[in-house]
Amino acid sequence: MGTKLEFIMTGPSEEESERIWAKLLSEAQALESLLSRFDGSSEVSALNSISQAGEVFPSHELLEIIADAEEYRMLTSGLFDVTLGTSKPSIVLSGRGVDLRGGSLDFGGYAKGLLCRRAKALLSGEPAVESAYLDFGGSSISTIGTHPFGDCWKVSVCDPFSGRMLKEVELRASSLSVSGSQPHYEGHIKDPRTGRFIEGRCLVICEALDPLDAEVGSTAAVVSGGEKLEFLQKNLHLSQVSFFNL
Amino acid sequence: MTQNTKDTPEVDLSLRRFIKGLGAAAGGAVLLSQTPWLTSCTPEKLSEAVSEGPARIGIIGTGSRGQYHIHNLLRMPLVGKIVALCDDYAPNLEAASALVPSARKYSDYRKLLEDKELDGVIIATPLGSHARITLDCLSAGKHCFCEKAMALTMEECKQVYSAYKASDRVLFYCMQRMYDPKYVKAFQMIKTGLIGDVVGMRCHWFRNADWRRPVPSPELERRINWRLYRESSAGLMTELGSHQIEVCTIVTGLVPESVAGFGGIVYWKDGREVYDSVSLTYRFADGRNIAYESLISNKFNGMEEQILGKDGTVDLSKGVYYLEDDRSVYGVRRLLDQVKEGVFASVPTAGPSWRPELMGDHVPHYILANSTAKVSGESMIGADNDGSFEILEAFCQSCITGEKAANVVEEAYCATILCLMGNEAMDTGSVVKMPEDCKIPYMKF
Numbered sequence: 001m002g003t004k005l006e007f008i009m010t011g012p013s014e015e016e017s018e019r020i021w022a023k024l025l026s027e028a029q030a031l032e033s034l035l036s037r038f039d040g041s042s043e044v045s046a047l048n049s050i051s052q053a054g055e056v057f058p059s060h061e062l063l064e065i066i067a068d069a070e071e072y073r074m075l076t077s078g079l080f081d082v083t084l085g086t087s088k089p090s091i092v093l094s095g096r097g098v099d100l101r102g103g104s105l106d107f108g109g110y111a112k113g114l115l116c117r118r119a120k121a122l123l124s125g126e127p128a129v130e131s132a133y134l135d136f137g138g139s140s141i142s143t144i145g146t147h148p149f150g151d152c153w154k155v156s157v158c159d160p161f162s163g164r165m166l167k168e169v170e171l172r173a174s175s176l177s178v179s180g181s182q183p184h185y186e187g188h189i190k191d192p193r194t195g196r197f198i199e200g201r202c203l204v205i206c207e208a209l210d211p212l213d214a215e216v217g218s219t220a221a222v223v224s225g226g227e228k229l230e231f232l233q234k235n236l237h238l239s240q241v242s243f244f245n246l
Numbered sequence: 247m248t249q250n251t252k253d254t255p256e257v258d259l260s261l262r263r264f265i266k267g268l269g270a271a272a273g274g275a276v277l278l279s280q281t282p283w284l285t286s287c288t289p290e291k292l293s294e295a296v297s298e299g300p301a302r303i304g305i306i307g308t309g310s311r312g313q314y315h316i317h318n319l320l321r322m323p324l325v326g327k328i329v330a331l332c333d334d335y336a337p338n339l340e341a342a343s344a345l346v347p348s349a350r351k352y353s354d355y356r357k358l359l360e361d362k363e364l365d366g367v368i369i370a371t372p373l374g375s376h377a378r379i380t381l382d383c384l385s386a387g388k389h390c391f392c393e394k395a396m397a398l399t400m401e402e403c404k405q406v407y408s409a410y411k412a413s414d415r416v417l418f419y420c421m422q423r424m425y426d427p428k429y430v431k432a433f434q435m436i437k438t439g440l441i442g443d444v445v446g447m448r449c450h451w452f453r454n455a456d457w458r459r460p461v462p463s464p465e466l467e468r469r470i471n472w473r474l475y476r477e478s479s480a481g482l483m484t485e486l487g488s489h490q491i492e493v494c495t496i497v498t499g500l501v502p503e504s505v506a507g508f509g510g511i512v513y514w515k516d517g518r519e520v521y522d523s524v525s526l527t528y529r530f531a532d533g534r535n536i537a538y539e540s541l542i543s544n545k546f547n548g549m550e551e552q553i554l555g556k557d558g559t560v561d562l563s564k565g566v567y568y569l570e571d572d573r574s575v576y577g578v579r580r581l582l583d584q585v586k587e588g589v590f591a592s593v594p595t596a597g598p599s600w601r602p603e604l605m606g607d608h609v610p611h612y613i614l615a616n617s618t619a620k621v622s623g624e625s626m627i628g629a630d631n632d633g634s635f636e637i638l639e640a641f642c643q644s645c646i647t648g649e650k651a652a653n654v655v656e657e658a659y660c661a662t663i664l665c666l667m668g669n670e671a672m673d674t675g676s677v678v679k680m681p682e683d684c685k686i687p688y689m690k691f
């Protein structure tokens with residue numbers, strides 16, 4: 001997915017850690033081969049390459065993911081959308097088929113959130129894991145339990161341009177997603193309603209119990225330009241959302 | 247020139263590609279102007295030279311370094327052709343001759359200089375003879391490439407420098423870092439602010455070896471182990487330090503005003519006269535220092551040239567840099583440091599914040615992508631991919647075009663004078679200032 005996953009956990013022995021790591025890795029690889037835009041042989045790449053010809057038929061797993069993403073589109077009233085370059089309605093779900101004509105699938109933010117969700121579930125299901133801190137690309141953080149020497153996990157989010165600290169967040173088994181502008185990298189997030197890249201510098205911090213809610217929330221909040229924060233907070237069950245103009 | 251090589255295939259040369267890449271980059275002209283010595287060997291000038299080349303080259307001193315150059319020259323037939331060899335020690339002359347049987351052989355370098363069928367000369371003799379042979383070379387009208395440090399004494403350096411200024415001949419000193427792409431790139435990155443203001447420099451060269459060569463019979467000791475005796479060598483400073491001190495003057499664009507330090511024969515008490523351990527501080531007029539150390543009875547620290555900046559550090563010899571506030575070091579790495587130290591603090595993400603001052607917390611970034619080439623500094627002959635091939639090739643090209651390479655002689659002069667000042671400081675136990683009569687207009691303090 002073009003980014004780095006790093007995590008710390010306490011509890012398991014070295015041997016157990018190896019086993020858990022291997023499970024996590026295969027989970028990540030499975031999602032990668034399903035959703036990655038960077039991998040030309042992923043299912044999404046394959047679908048995108050033939051989608052202009054008419055209805056396509058994704059695997060059952062991908063179909064579920066598309067349906068879930070479609071629900072997020074509705075919950076965010078179109079601020080979050082995994083289809084790009086289409087005029088609405090872009091995805092027509094008809095039985096087992098999907099019509100992507102005029103557009104293509106891009107699971108960028110969604111895939112990260114989904115992997116975090118699955119990784120968190122995987123770690124929570126391991127009795128030996130007492131606490132864990134998962135960092136996906138520095139912008140998606142999920143936690144279990146607390147820091148070994150504290151009563152939560154404390155994360156400070158900084159302005160990537162100035163280095164100034166913007167907010168310190170205390171995570172207790174919750175997840176954090178940070179979205180927005182980055183130095184040296186314009187055109188990061190597209191407004192699905194216009195197809196244009198978001199202009200102006202901003203940064204959004206979202207916290208939620210579910211990593212995917214946080215991920216979708218932060219992307220949608222950037223697209224909204226900070227307009228619909230309360231709406232997003234309610235619909236996506238965000239415990240907090242903060243918007244900063246940089 | 248003897249041979250027309252117009253129809254020869256294209257030359258595939260890393261430095262040229264590198265220079266071309268620089269020229270093509272945004273602001274390439276500005277970048278090249280920061281390393282002006284490279285403008286005499288651009289790819290365009292190379293193709294011109296190749297059409298007239300190769301230069302006819304003679305080598306004086308065919309010992310280990312001389313033979314290393316022979317191997318390199320044989321790999322650049324479009325610009326250089328070895329036509330003459332000279333050594334006053336028969337076994338070394340024969341060894342070289344076996345590599346290039348067609349080359350004319352001389353035991354007296356003055357005879358080689360009379361050879362009319364010769365464009366340029368490589369001098370790879372011990373330091374004590376550099377000045378004399380170089381001066382004779384220039385007055386014989388030959389282009390000249392001499393190894394490393396300019397001369398054994400400051401007086402000789404001045405003579406060579408004046409002769410060069412008065413001559414229309416090309417002169418090179420084999421300070422190969424100036425032609426090593428990872429150094430050149432780093433010089434430019436430092437100049438364009440990668441590590442902020444340069445606040446200091448730390449260079450060292452550590453080996454664990456006696457610096458000796460086997461001697462077939464005792465009367466040859468001083469000839470073969472010339473590095474160990476003061477009549478022919480200025481020791482670690484000129485042999486190793488010169489490369490590293492030069493890097494510091496290039497990076498700062500300035501020359502230190504004074505030096506203090508201590509040296510001694512700590513371990514190899516075998517009759518040698520030069521120090522086997524040196525530790526010096528060079529001081530610039532603005533208060534910045536170069537900490538310099540070399541020792542040949544412990545190699546733990548290896549060879550490094552660290553340029554310390556307000557915002558980061560470049561380790562030139564390794565081709566890596568480290569940033570003080572490294573935004574690529576987020577979250578988990580810092581968290582790991584915290585947990586190991588038993589600290590509960592906030593984990594910074596998406597930007598810099600608190601970090602413990604631990605060495606291990608710095609992440610290396612490579613100056614040239616895909617290049618992890620590391621020169622250990624253990625070889626007494628020369629390393630692969632250290633710029634020696636490229637500088638020699640640039641010299642051959644200059645022999646054809648007659649174009650001098652900017653700054654090369656000046657930098658070698660500055661570095662050699664500074665190394666000799668260092669030796670004087672260690673010998674006298676005093677602070678030695680740059681002698682007024684050694685200053686040249688090129689030097690900025």
Ligand SMILES: NC(=O)c1ccc[n+]([C@@H]2O[C@H](COP(=O)([O-])OP(=O)(O)OC[C@H]3O[C@@H](n4cnc5c(N)ncnc54)[C@H](O)[C@@H]3O)[C@@H](O)[C@H]2O)c1
Pocket residue numbers: 306307308309310311312332333334335338353354355369370371372373375393394395420421422469470472485626627628
């Ligand atoms: N740039 C570098 O990284 C680098 C590396 C190694 C050596 N060097 C330099 O190369 C030079 C030679 O070093 P080396 O290790 O090859 O030494 P060496 O002793 O192996 O070779 C020197 C040769 O010069 C010959 N010689 C001495 N006086 C002569 C004279 N008057 N006429 C003809 N031949 C003469 C000797 O017989 C010997 O064969 C030194 O200046 C050294 O500093 C530079």
